Amino acid sequence: MIEENEKLTTYREYPYLVYARVSTDKDEQKDSLTNQVDICRYWLEQNKFEWNERSILQDEAKSGTMFLERTAMQLILKKARNREIKMVIFKSIHRLARDLKDALEIKEVLLGHGVRVVTIEEGYDSQYEGKNDMKFEMFSMFAAQYPKTQSVSISAALAAKVRKGHHIGKIPYGYDRVNQLLVIKEDEAAVIRKIFNWYNYYGYGQKTITNKLNEGVEEGTILPPKSGGIWQLTTIQRILRNRTFCGDFILNQYTNVKVDGRKKQIKNPKSKWTIIKDHHPAIVPREEFNKANNKKVVNNKRKVTPWNEFRGLLKCGHCGSNMIIMQSWKRKKDGTKTHWKYLKCSKYRRSNKCVNHPPITYEDFRKLILQKLIVETTKARFNLEANVSKNDQIKVKKIKNEIANLNNKIDRLLDIYLEGILNKFDYENKREELQKRIQQLEDKLFTLNMEKERAISIKTIKEALDQLNDTNKDLFHVFNVLIEYGVIYIDGTIDLKYKFNEDNE
Known part of the structure; x- marks a missing residue:
């Protein structure tokens, strides 16, 4: 704790965040967002930290058990990884997480990036607890048990209501x-x-x-x-x-x-x-x-969809719904059956609210796509590396130009500040914003310059090209590597968008 005679720590010198969360708008007053923030503010002021309204991050109507759905918490973790904060304050571990695994993971990410963690109700402060995690783990376990106990109680109460003839849940049609x-x-x-x-x-x-x-x-x-x-x-x-x-x-x-x-x-x-x-x-x-x-x-009779190597790739040119595979059969005079599979618009199958495409058998369609791919990839095979390299060069050039423009903006910003048009606070905030964007672009540039990444991309497409002639095997993954999407129109026309053309970045 900071001594009385110590200089007050300002927001900029010691960046912190206050986190508050409520599961629903029916949470009790003691767990309201305002109450949580007030408790954290009191702790900060008592410990000689300067209060700043911009430090508050809130998750409203977000369950503590749903880690990825809590956008404010995800932002805190991102800022921790970017070394933008040094401390996070919570009213209690119950507000931090209701899942033991999530609570421990959040704490590890924060501590691993040098962020001090304070939960006021439990009296936990990572700056003084050191490596002793027992207190944090114990309270996290209690917090995780609460929603499970509550769920059992709620389920029992709802079951009692249903047995009395009451209805719960969505009102059914009719x-x-x-x-x-x-x-x-x-x-x-x-x-x-x-x-x-x-x-x-x-x-x-x-x-x-x-x-x-x-x-x-x-x-x-x-x-x-x-x-x-x-x-x-x-x-x-x-x-x-x-x-x-x-x-x-x-x-x-x-x-x-x-x-x-x-x-x-x-x-x-x-x-x-x-x-x-x-x-x-x-x-x-x-x-x-x-x-x-x-x-x-x-x-007893269950329709089984035939194996579809183009699943997720084909769309109806009339309504945009997925094209699916239907199967049918006809009994011959000798008692044997002739089976065939054909493509059909899924919306037409479900509701007749689209056009009925002329029947295209799956086997004929597959042969046609293979022929198209072989023709197109024959052209692409000889200049694949050049295309990938060319695309990467274009991306690198764009990123370098953007970085240069951002640096020019920083220089102009300094001129405006020196002329007295901009105050120091606004200047530093804007400069920090521009520098963060430059850092993001430089990270992207580093990735693009890695020869290994480019080699893996080329190798994947080449392997897919080499497997096109093996028509007897399942080519689902090959089609997904080579084809971005396909559109089938009512007149039988087929448009394919490939992933290896020169105009694909």
């Missing part, structure tokens, strides 16, 4: 929520009944039902889905499988997990589900729901 209870919304429920009726008694397939619904939407005789727009094939499939419509409610069907610092929803195994039958009024009788779900096409 229902309204009144006094926490689901009630049937007749105009939407009529659409649900129509879907089951067409499927069970008219023999319509899911694609036919999708098309008929969209025709009704256009004519104004059928309501659109809750999100508006058009009905999709996947929506019809989910409706036919959704037990909500026969009056059931499923608890614990999904759960949130943390993957690489972000939330991801996964489906729990059925053994973990809690099914509450007759929880709310049914739109379709249970026997109708069971009849729809006992069909082989729903439960």
Whole structure:
């Protein structure tokens, strides 16, 4: 701690940041952003640091368990790595992180770059704790346990509400929520009944039902889905499988997990589900729901998409949706089947709301693309190294010109300051900003000048070129190295954008 007679440390001489976070706008007053900042400010002033409003960084409505979604925290770590700060102050470790791994990682990054870490409630100050991490780890563990305990309590409370007949979560199509209870919304429920009726008694397939619904939407005789727009094939499939419509409610069907610092929803195994039958009024009788779900096409027959070496590369020239592979077959007189695969616009498949491309078999399309690639890469193979070198030279020239311009700006800035037009504070801030940009460009220039990086790029493309003649193997990775994207138009025209042309930087 700084002694009373010591000179006050200014913001510029000792750059620090104050971090505050709230998970929701319903956080208690003691954890509000204003309260957190006030506590940190009091600590700073008591320890003879000059207060600066610009030192505050806040994450609002950001869970402490979601590390990568907290933009202010990511900025703190970036500034630490760039040696731009010397201290970070938190009201408590609970505000720092609610995950033990994240808390320890944040602390290691900060300490590893010479940043002092202070958490006021726990009395932790890395300047005085030295290598003794037990206090920090212990409080981090308590902070990590809190959301787990809270989650269990909340889940139990929600389960109790559901067992009383209350509804939680998103209101499903066909229902309204009144006094926490689901009630049937007749105009939407009529659409649900129509879907089951067409499927069970008219023999319509899911694609036919999708098309008929969209025709009704256009004519104004059928309501659109809750999100508006058009009905999709996947929506019809989910409706036919959704037990909500026969009056059931499923608890614990999904759960949130943390993957690489972000939330991801996964489906729990059925053994973990809690099914509450007759929880709310049914739109379709249970026997109708069971009849729809006992069909082989729903439960047993699973469509398997053929292996697609062009997945993610091809777009429809009419609507921009992905082109996918469909498969079909025809039985011959001798009982054998003829199978074929063909390209189709995914939007047309889902909803008929695009053009139906003339059938292009996958095998013919693959041969055509290989022929195009062989022709184009024959030209590129002989000057590949020259092209890559040329592109890098252009990039280097641009970066050098930008650095020169920034240095000229710094010189002009100094002239303006010496003439008294600009005060010292503004001059130093602007100069620092320009110098940071120069540093970023110099780092990029260093990377471009590394011969090894350029050699790896050339080698990767060359290896892809060498594999084009081996047509019997899976060429997915080869196509991804050589092709940026492809567009297929209604007249059968195919446009390919290559990654190895001279105009590609």
